[in-house]
Amino acid sequence: xxxxxxxxxxxxxxxxxxxxxxxxxxxxxxxxxxxxxxxxxxxxxxxxxxxxxxxxxxxxxxxxxxxxxxxxxxxxxxxxxxxxxxxxxxxxxxxxxxxxxxxxxxxxxxxxxxxxxxxxxxxxxxxxxxxxxxxxxxxxxxxxxxxxxxxxxxxxxxxxxxxxxxxxxxxxxxxxxxxxxxxxxxxxxxxxxxxxxxxxxxxxxxxxxxxxxxxxxxxxxxxxxxxxxxxxxxxxxxxxxxxxxxxxxxxxxxxxxxxxxxxxxxxxxxxxxxxxxxxxxxxxxxxxxxxxxxxxxxxxxxxxxxxxxxxxxxxxxx
Amino acid sequence: xxxxxxxxxxxxxxxxxxxxxxxxxxxxxxxxxxxxxxxxxxxxxxxxxxxxxxxxxxxxxxxxxxxxxxxxxxxxxxxxxxxxxxxxxxxxxxxxxxxxxxxxxxxxxxxxxxxxxxxxxxxxxxxxxxxxxxxxxxxxxxxxxxxxxxxxxxxxxxxxxxxxxxxxxxxxxxxxxxxxxxxxxxxxxxxxxxxxxxxxxxxxxxxxxxxxxxxxxxxxxxxxxxxxxxxxxxxxxxxxxxxxxxxxxxxxxxxxxxxxxxxxxxxxxxxxxxxxxxxxxxxxxxxxxxxxxxxxxxxxxxxxxxxxxxxxxxxxxx
Numbered sequence: 001x002x003x004x005x006x007x008x009x010x011x012x013x014x015x016x017x018x019x020x021x022x023x024x025x026x027x028x029x030x031x032x033x034x035x036x037x038x039x040x041x042x043x044x045x046x047x048x049x050x051x052x053x054x055x056x057x058x059x060x061x062x063x064x065x066x067x068x069x070x071x072x073x074x075x076x077x078x079x080x081x082x083x084x085x086x087x088x089x090x091x092x093x094x095x096x097x098x099x100x101x102x103x104x105x106x107x108x109x110x111x112x113x114x115x116x117x118x119x120x121x122x123x124x125x126x127x128x129x130x131x132x133x134x135x136x137x138x139x140x141x142x143x144x145x146x147x148x149x150x151x152x153x154x155x156x157x158x159x160x161x162x163x164x165x166x167x168x169x170x171x172x173x174x175x176x177x178x179x180x181x182x183x184x185x186x187x188x189x190x191x192x193x194x195x196x197x198x199x200x201x202x203x204x205x206x207x208x209x210x211x212x213x214x215x216x217x218x219x220x221x222x223x224x225x226x227x228x229x230x231x232x233x234x235x236x237x238x239x240x241x242x243x244x245x246x247x248x249x250x251x252x253x254x255x256x257x258x259x260x261x262x263x264x265x266x267x268x269x270x271x272x273x274x275x276x277x278x279x280x281x282x283x284x285x286x287x288x289x290x291x292x293x294x295x296x297x298x299x300x301x302x303x304x305x306x307x308x309x310x311x312x313x314x315x316x317x318x
Numbered sequence: 319x320x321x322x323x324x325x326x327x328x329x330x331x332x333x334x335x336x337x338x339x340x341x342x343x344x345x346x347x348x349x350x351x352x353x354x355x356x357x358x359x360x361x362x363x364x365x366x367x368x369x370x371x372x373x374x375x376x377x378x379x380x381x382x383x384x385x386x387x388x389x390x391x392x393x394x395x396x397x398x399x400x401x402x403x404x405x406x407x408x409x410x411x412x413x414x415x416x417x418x419x420x421x422x423x424x425x426x427x428x429x430x431x432x433x434x435x436x437x438x439x440x441x442x443x444x445x446x447x448x449x450x451x452x453x454x455x456x457x458x459x460x461x462x463x464x465x466x467x468x469x470x471x472x473x474x475x476x477x478x479x480x481x482x483x484x485x486x487x488x489x490x491x492x493x494x495x496x497x498x499x500x501x502x503x504x505x506x507x508x509x510x511x512x513x514x515x516x517x518x519x520x521x522x523x524x525x526x527x528x529x530x531x532x533x534x535x536x537x538x539x540x541x542x543x544x545x546x547x548x549x550x551x552x553x554x555x556x557x558x559x560x561x562x563x564x565x566x567x568x569x570x571x572x573x574x575x576x577x578x579x580x581x582x583x584x585x586x587x588x589x590x591x592x593x594x595x596x597x598x599x600x601x602x603x604x605x606x607x608x609x610x611x612x613x614x615x616x617x618x619x620x621x622x623x624x625x626x627x628x629x630x631x632x633x634x635x636x
Contacts, residue, residue, distance in 0.1 A: 087553070095553035095577065097529075149578065211415075226571065235405070235413035244575050248568035253544065256583035257562050259413065260467065263581040265574035 003112030004298040004315075007050045009043055011299045018114055021063055025116045028059035028074065030295065030317040033110045034135040035305040037165070037221065038244075039103070043302060046246055047104065054111030054315075055103040058125060058134035066119055075137040076110075077121040077271055078102040094268050111298060113317055123271045129278045132292070135314060136169070136285040137274045143169035144277070145269030146240050147177055152215055154178040159213040159232055162220035163190040163201075165311055166242055168288055170217050171199045173274075176282035179215075184208060187309065193287045208232055211259075218242060223249045226263075235259040240266050288312045321430030322616040322633075325368045327361055329617045336432055339381055343434045346377035346392065348613065348635040351428050352453040353623040355483070355539065356562075357421070361620060364564055365422065372429030372633075373421040376443060376452035384437055391443045393455040394428075394435040395589055396420040401438075412586050429616060431635055441589045447596045450610070453632060454487070454603040455592045461487035462595070463587030464558050465495055470533055472496040477531040477550055480538035481508040481519075483629055484560055486606055488535050489517045491592075494600035497533075502526060505627065511605045526550055529577075535560060541567045544581075553577040558584050606630045 003016045021027040034056035042049040055078040061069045080100045081093025088096050102117065103109020125134045143166065152158065156179055160171040163185025171183040171194045182200045185191050191201035208228055216233050218225040219242040226249055229239045241263055256263065277283050290310045293301045295317040305313040321334045339345040352374035360367040373396040379387045398418045399411025406414050420435065421427020443452045461484065470476065474497055478489040481503025489501040489512045500518045503509050509519035526546055534551050536543040537560040544567055547557045559581055574581065595601050608628045611619045613635040623631040 092554070236410070241571060241575050243571065245571050249571045250566035250568050253559060253561065253563050253567045257559050257585050259583065260585055261583045265577065265579045267575050267578055
């Protein structure tokens with residue numbers, strides 16, 4: 001079977017053996033997968049990764065212990081938790097210190113024709129959600145995580161910085177959950193994706209509004225994003241940190257302290273709210289697809305995903 | 319009357335005219351004042367300050383609109399709010415954008431024989447609290463602010479980094495409020511102040527415990543403190559930022575995001591909990607006094623306060 005292999009910054013496609021299925025795991029045939037910025041970071045050498053990447057996928061269960069999973073279309077939570085530690089017993093396996101992570105940490109990823117995941121990680125996708133939409137469950141869950149972490153009152157104004165894939169999903173998710181979202185970005189065409197579902201958008205030219213929001217999300221993916229978010233936030237306001245920038249990010253601690261601002265680091269989320277949102281069709285993910293290539297074309301897909309102005313590149317395995 | 323004057327990094331004592339008392343204000347005769355690190359920062363040139371500094375004080379009301387304030391011993395909240403804006407109407411005059419600040423922003427400070435403050439800013443000090451203790455109300459209120467911002471469950475372990483004045487007050491305040499506090503610092507004698515009221519203490523030699531606390535307070539006053547606090551914090555943990563470092567503080571955003579850590583900027587606090595704590599004698603402030611000099615000796619007081627190993631320097635005006 002085909003599998004993407006990443007090593008020393010190079011992406012290639014190999015023929016590998018079908019994986020064995022441990023007890024409690026499902027064997028899943030890939031239908032469609034998405035290339036995420038984290039995959040591009042793995043390629044750039046973060047985490048010293050070598051192997052098959054990929055953690056955004058939808059697939060069909062081929063074999064499983066639970067008979068009625070077989071034949072179902074599923075997406076899968078990416079953290080494989082130990083299910084025994086304190087974190088796991090609190091239902092927070094996403095923070096299990098012994099976890100492996102699909103396509104990121106010691107568990108082969110989804111960019112291959114057959115993959116394995118624990119059955120408990122799987123979520124069945126309703127028929128009304130297409131494969132191309134279902135691929136967005138994982139990143140949309142990360143967007144929805146904000147709403148799980150902190151209770152943002154309805155009708156509050158929220159500024160989202162950054163019109164990349166994550167900024168578009170966050171702004172749409174918050175908008176669907178009755179927040180008054182204002183998305184700031186540099187690309188009129190990308191902003192349009194969120195604009196079409198009712199998110200207010202502004203093309204950033206020079207200065208962003210200062211001390212203007214109680215809620216700000218930094219999804220710029222830039223080391224300057226957090227600094228900008230701090231200047232936009234009112235006293236006692238909250239900033240969600242969604243830009244995983246490697247290396248030191250300089251922040252000015254004085255306004256954070258003087259204005260008693262709260263910064264909330266935010267990562268993966270539960271899949272249920274994301275599946276619900278896709279079912280409701282209140283988020284526009286179709287317009288976020290820049291390209292659909294075949295799995296065997298993965299090297300070109302990685303190159304394409306790294307280009308300026310490109311949003312989601314999907315790898316089709318059907 | 320005598321007043322301390324700060325200009326171009328030089329501290330001197332001048333003879334100035336008695337201040338006039340606006341309506342709603344009290345005229346207060348200084349009894350005792352404390353030199354704070356912020357005063358030393360003003361001296362170093364931050365905020366372009368020129369004038370009389372000082373915001374930690376206890377005094378006796380000489381004149382006031384409210385007759386029964388006259389003759390009472392008082393301390394005073396340092397933020398002079400407009401009392402008309404949205405922040406003020408929510409009871410958060412400490413964040414009023416039009417505020418002046420005693421001895422810091424456009425309101426002459428407390429290092430002078432007579433000062434003025436709005437009567438609404440004043441809190442009468444109970445007889446059981448001495449002048450030397452009452453001077454600590456303002457910084458102790460800033461320490462207690464943490465408990466007002468976030469609900470920390472009783473018996474939780476809290477790590478406090480930094481055995482300077484603020485670290486000692488924070489660790490003692492949290493300890494008095496039934497948290498299990500561990501204070502980390504570099505000075506055995508300073509740690510002893512908190513140790514004597516039951517705070518666990520450790521002299522930091524090399525490495526701090528990693529991923530070990532759900533609650534961490536950075537009161538190091540060092541730009542490295544926040545970085546250290548992040549490494550000590552467990553997933554989903556909270557860090558209180560109490561070190562007002564000027565300029566860029568480098569932080570590693572990746573562990574904040576991956577571990578979903580919350581950072582809470584924290585500044586001034588309400589005076590009531592601080593007065594209560596001093597009355598209860600559950601905090602040891604007497605051992606934090608390194609020196610008591612007369613107000614006319616303020617230049618020497620500033621020099622002394624800036625020396626290594628020195629804790630609080632008081633200026634006595636009786």
